[in-house]
């Protein structure tokens with residue numbers, strides 16, 4: 320049978336298949352690929368002996384938290400208190416693109432903005448939508464609930480953006496373990512905690528926020544460039560152009576013309592230079 324590992328407790332692997340849970344054992348490392356099963360893995364298992372036989376090839380795997388096959392990230396982005404950070408949002412988008420994770424941007428705290436700030440944020444929303452991203456706000460609960468279907472989703476975004484309150488609004492039975500909560504409970508750094516995938520709206524959601532230490536320096540310059548998905552639309556005539564120095568670079572031209580958001584280009588240059 321095929322299933323997905325949703326939880327690991329010492330040597331016990333909890334595998335769900337067709338909404339049923341099986342407690343399985345593993346043979347340890349798998350001979351051929353020398354890997355150990357992690358939460359998120361799709362596995363072939365024997366449902367009579369409850370043994371994991373095979374791990375399917377992974378779409379991706381993250382180190383912190385240790386999890387595989389994340390298909391979607393809900394980037395919870397506050398627009399005020401903490402202020403909107405284009406840098407962090409673009410960084411998270413790069414991490415998603417480099418790991419084949421579909422990002423969904425969810426803006427929060429829009430009600431704290433004045434008129435001028437609201438129209439500024441609306442311009443950003445328009446731009447991120449234009450280049451192809453799904454952009455929602457925490458008021459779109461109905462639409463938000465739909466994005467989970469058939470996905471394995473991780474919540475991410477800045478501390479204080481409202482990740483846990485958003486998840487609680489979506490489903491009161493779930494508790495997303497966020498930095499804020501851990502602090503409030505006075506939990507120490509050394510508390511080891513397992514990660515777990517929960518079922519939510521016909522999909523799965525990870526109970527721990529992902530990419531807590533965002534770092535783009537592990538990606539190549541090419542990967543960072545290609546993660547800015549709108550650049551390729553401008554058909555830069557220079558082969559392998561990094562859109563930095565070349566005079567007739569069409570990406571630079573379109574930044575000047577205002578077709579590419581200035582903050583996007585500036586963040587791109589920052590990430591490139593941090594290499």
Ligand code: ZN
Nearest residue numbers: 555560562568
């Ligand atoms: Zn160029």
